[in-house]
Amino acid sequence: MNLTEDKLDATFAALADPTRRAILRRLTGGAASVSALAEPFAMSMPAVSKHLRVLQRAGLIVRGRKAQWRPCTLNAKPLKQAAQWIDQYRKFWEESFDRLDAYLKGLQAKRKKHAK
Amino acid sequence: MNLTEDKLDATFAALADPTRRAILRRLTGGAASVSALAEPFAMSMPAVSKHLRVLQRAGLIVRGRKAQWRPCTLNAKPLKQAAQWIDQYRKFWEESFDRLDAYLKGLQAKRKKHAK
DNA sequence: TAGTTACGTAACCGATTGGTTTATTACAAG
DNA sequence: CTTGTAATAAACCAATCGGTTACGTAACTA
Numbered sequence: 001m002n003l004t005e006d007k008l009d010a011t012f013a014a015l016a017d018p019t020r021r022a023i024l025r026r027l028t029g030g031a032a033s034v035s036a037l038a039e040p041f042a043m044s045m046p047a048v049s050k051h052l053r054v055l056q057r058a059g060l061i062v063r064g065r066k067a068q069w070r071p072c073t074l075n076a077k078p079l080k081q082a083a084q085w086i087d088q089y090r091k092f093w094e095e096s097f098d099r100l101d102a103y104l105k106g107l108q109a110k111r112k113k114h115a116k
Numbered sequence: 117m118n119l120t121e122d123k124l125d126a127t128f129a130a131l132a133d134p135t136r137r138a139i140l141r142r143l144t145g146g147a148a149s150v151s152a153l154a155e156p157f158a159m160s161m162p163a164v165s166k167h168l169r170v171l172q173r174a175g176l177i178v179r180g181r182k183a184q185w186r187p188c189t190l191n192a193k194p195l196k197q198a199a200q201w202i203d204q205y206r207k208f209w210e211e212s213f214d215r216l217d218a219y220l221k222g223l224q225a226k227r228k229k230h231a232k
Numbered sequence: 233t234a235g236t237t238a239c240g241t242a243a244c245c246g247a248t249t250g251g252t253t254t255a256t257t258a259c260a261a262g
Numbered sequence: 263c264t265t266g267t268a269a270t271a272a273a274c275c276a277a278t279c280g281g282t283t284a285c286g287t288a289a290c291t292a
Contacts, residue, residue, distance in 0.1 A: 005134050016128035017250085018121050021201075028208065034269060047251055049270065054249095068259045068268045076208035083206070085137075086199045092144065092192035133280085150239060163281055165240065170279095184238045184289045 007059070008085055011078045014058035019043075020051050024060060027074035034070055123175070124201055127194045130174035135159075136167050140176060143190035150186055 014020055023037055038048040052072060055061045059078045064071045130136055139153055154164040168188060171177045175194045180187045 005137075008137070009132055009134060012128050012132035015202075016125055016132055018125060019250095021121075021124070024205070028205070035267090043250090044252065045269070046253085046271085050250070053270095070269065074205075074208060076205040079202050079205045080209045083199065083202045086131075086195050086202065089140070089144070089190075089192040089195045090199070092190060093196045135280090151237090159280090160282065161239070162241085162283085166280070186239065 004081065007078060007081060010058040011060070011082045014054050014060055015082070017051065017054075019048075020055055023048075023051060023055065023072075024074060027061065027072060031064070031071040031073045034072070037072065120197065123194060123197060126174040127176070127198045130170050130176055131198070133167065133170075135164075136171055139164075139167060139171065139188075140190060143177065143188060147180070147187040147189045150188070153188060 019041060022040070026032060026037060026040075034049060034052065035045065037052070038045050041048060052061065052063070055072075056063060060075055061072045062075050064073065135157060138156070142148060142153060142156075150161065150165060150168065153168070154161050157164060168177065168179070171188075172179060176191055178189045178191050180189065
């Protein structure tokens with residue numbers, strides 16, 4: 001079993017939904033209750049509750065307990081590993097190291113030749 | 117419509133699968149045919165073909181044509197936006213800015229008090 | 233021309249996702 | 263003890279996902 005890979009699965013899957021990304025963004029401003037988090041969205045509370053469960057299973061939020069409220073708190077740590085994974089590819093999108101760049105330049109050169 | 121958000125959806129969704137991440141990793145070594153990409157995996161070629169379509173729709177690969185081969189080329193540019201998005205949260209996982217840190221420290225302080 | 237190789241398409245399947253509505257639980261305030 | 267509020271649970275639904283097998287097709291090869 002590869003724990004790191006599984007974590008990346010859960011993290012990226014959690015980030016693949018705009019509602020969940022918006023929730024994370026909101027939590028950068030501090031902890032919030034479920035109904036507070038649901039307020040900006042045109043969807044029912046159970047739907048938001050499900051999104052929160054996805055975020056929790058990815059470790060991106062932690063849920064507390066305050067009377068009948070369950071305040072959610074941001075935990076950005078899983079994003080660190082995601083950032084590190086993506087960073088492997090930095091050299092491929094920076095400068096002219098990009099393999100697509102080489103490919104497209106090749107095509108361009110070919111076209112110029114034909115145009116002559 | 118928000119193009120950037122849609123792109124992030126597609127990018128993160130594409131990255132959420134270990135097979136697709138392995139394919140991207142493989143392509144850092146240069147372009148490869150579909151069968152070459154399929155070789156390491158215990159799955160049929162159509163399955164790999166579907167993964168490639170997901171990667172293509174996310175803009176993470178470009179497909180060429182060389183006789184009966186369809187060489188796939190890495191295009192890391194969408195990862196740049198993904199990295200930028202994640203980077204918004206860097207300060208939350210670095211140092212002690214993490215909100216969870218504060219929360220857990222709060223709990224710890226509470227427990228100490230009770231233990232007295 | 234016939235056969236082989238490399239790949240895509242189509243149809244199908246079970247599991248998961250993202251949403252709903254309708255209970256149900258937990259707590260606080262009268 | 264009743265009522266209201268915050269949230270989860272359960273059941274359901276359509277759509278998507280990740281895989282399969284079967285078939286189609288384009289291009290090289292004998």
